[in-house]
Amino acid sequence: MRTAYILLLCVLGAAMLSTVTCNNAIGPDQCCFSYYPRRMNKNVVVSYYMTENRCAKLGVVLVTKQSRRICADPSLSWVEGIMKDIDEKSF
Incomplete structure (x- = not known):
């Protein structure tokens, strides 16, 4: 009887893990x-x-010169300014 409970517990655990x-x-x-x-x-x-x-x-990931990735709020004015400057440099 205990073996059946242990087997059932293992099957349920495997199903949850998957x-x-x-x-x-x-x-x-x-x-x-x-x-x-x-x-x-x-x-x-x-x-x-x-x-x-x-x-x-929603977020903006800013990539620095040292390859660090920093999350920033896209609604802030300084973040919008950085995004605008990068877009202007790429044209």
């Missing part, structure tokens, strides 16, 4: 869960990209 593993593969690659709290100098930022719309928070 659903968690499958859900992780479907999600977006990178999301912003918190934003950088301070203003950045626009001269250290070399590029940016937006997070996917499947993320809970």
Whole structure:
């Protein structure tokens, strides 16, 4: 009787683990869960990209000269200014 309970518990555990593993593969690659709290100098930022719309928070990932990736709020004026400067430099 105990063997049947242990077997049932193992089967349920494996089923739960497989659903968690499958859900992780479907999600977006990178999301912003918190934003950088301070203003950045626009001269250290070399590029940016937006997070996917499947993320809970919309964000801008600013890439610095040292290849650091920093999440920022796209609605802030200083972030919009950095994005505008980078876009103008690329043309």
